[in-house]
Amino acid sequence: MPTRPPSPVPVLRDECFAVLDPATGEAFAEAPDQQPDELDAVVNRAHEAWRGWRSDSSARTRALFAAADAVEAAEADLASLLTREQGKPLSESYAEIARVAARLRYFAELDPGRQPITDGRPVHGEIRWRPLGPVGAIVPWNFPLQLASAKFAPALAAGNTVVLKPSPFTPLATRMLGSVISTALPRDVLTIVTGREPLGARLASHPGIRHVTFTGSIPTGRAVAAGAAGALARVTLELGGNDAAILLDDVDVERIADRLFWAAFRNCGQVCMAVKRVYAPARIYSQVVEALAYRAKTAVVGAGLDPDSEMGPVNNAPQLARVEGYTARALADGARAVAGGHRLDRPGYFFAPTILADVPSHSPVVTEEQFGPVLPVLSYGSLDEAVEAANGTCFGLGGSVWGTDLDRAEAVVDRLECGTAWINHHAELSLAQPFAGIKESGVGVAGGPWGLHGNLRPFVVHRPKEA
Secondary structure, eight states, rough: OOOOOOOOOOOOOOOOOEEETTTTTEEEEEEEEOOOGGGHHHHHHHHHHHHHHHHHHHHHHHHHHHHHHHHTTHHHHHHHHHHHOOOHHHHHHHHHHHHHHHHHHHHHOOOOOOOESSSSSSEEEEEEEEEEOOOEEEESSSHHHHHHHHHHHHHHTTTOEEEEEEESSOOHHHHHHHHHHHHSOOSSSSEEEOOOOTTHHHHHOTTHHHHHHHHHHHHHHHHHHHHHTTTTTEEEEEOOOOOOEEEEETOOOOHHHHHHHHHHHHGGGOOSSSSEEEEEEEGGGGHHHHHHHHHHHHHHOOOTTTTTBBBBOSSEEEHHHHHHHHHHHHHHOOOOOEESSBSSSSSOBBBEEEEEEEEOOOSSHHOOOOSSSEEEEEEESHHHHHHHHHSSSSOOSSEEEESSOHHHHHHTTOOOOEEEEEEEEOOOOOOTTBBOOOGGGESSSHHHHHHHHHTTTEEEEEEEOOO
């Protein structure tokens, strides 16, 4: 499969939409506002490209390694643009881009292989794996490049083509990434489309899309699943989390305080598997609150392009309003803001890193996903009480237990209702592991060989053992 120069993303209309810098709240660029009726041509071309792309696994491997090299060569431009539109510190943008290249290489080397069927019959049965066809990927604004690669890398490695739609809050770096990667791929194997709704809804329900993979909110995930059902397309949904961290009574608070704080506040708290609730024993509750409040008060908040910044702004105005609303409701419910609790008085979407103490367990900042720089800390009396509270939401993405006795911590971890659990750390994932939530946190599996097989279907061949 020879590579071709990247074809421009088709823009059949003149409309564009503004892209804002969250550090200023002002527009600094535009992106094409593609319309739903343009998707027919895009998906048709993806289907035509699939015929060649699926046929040569060795060529796919070479192309994906070349794509990883191209991403690394463009990392400086990608990182600065990602920070400009998303808001995260530049160091985090570089880390995100490194993850994209690593994921391309990881999946390039995965081989689904063939699996014999041994059942005693006088035939040789074998399971082989075939790609699904064009994949529709819909990506949110918190990790636009990393989550894009989490969708397109396994899909491409499996032999599918991909039509990817980024969030309208962060379309620019994704468009650049698509152009960079497409220099290593045949034309129309990976296409980036940008636009506002109902573009995403149309992509999810398009009859030519065979697998829809989405990361975002639970309500939108339900709509995506309903749309995909019309074409009986496969769906993979990662729908966020409300991860709890349970601190045991033997925990060394000062030793774990930095790790715990940044597990909650990395990327300004805009991480699906961030710590979003902390449960601390009553005996050390004040010490935990004080340690986290100190770190919140001393964290350096500023524009992501400022090398001194440790935490950037909230990405967009609607999310900032959501964070403000959850905080105001918690304070009205009787919580105390021991750090932060307010928007910062400067341009852009900055909210002070906030630690909330004495939060009622029914407050929405506890029961729902705040997805911002606000962390409620709750006191518990018995460990059973803490586990019940940790499991007592509709979410089931991740969770963690923190303590000195690792065996005891592991026994508590086994009681958590979530897809991934950690001991003495949180929100760290290997490319080789499955990533999936339970309850309303998602459907399907991403990551590792499971993510590759999520983009394949079994094809069974029966052959007589004798002529």
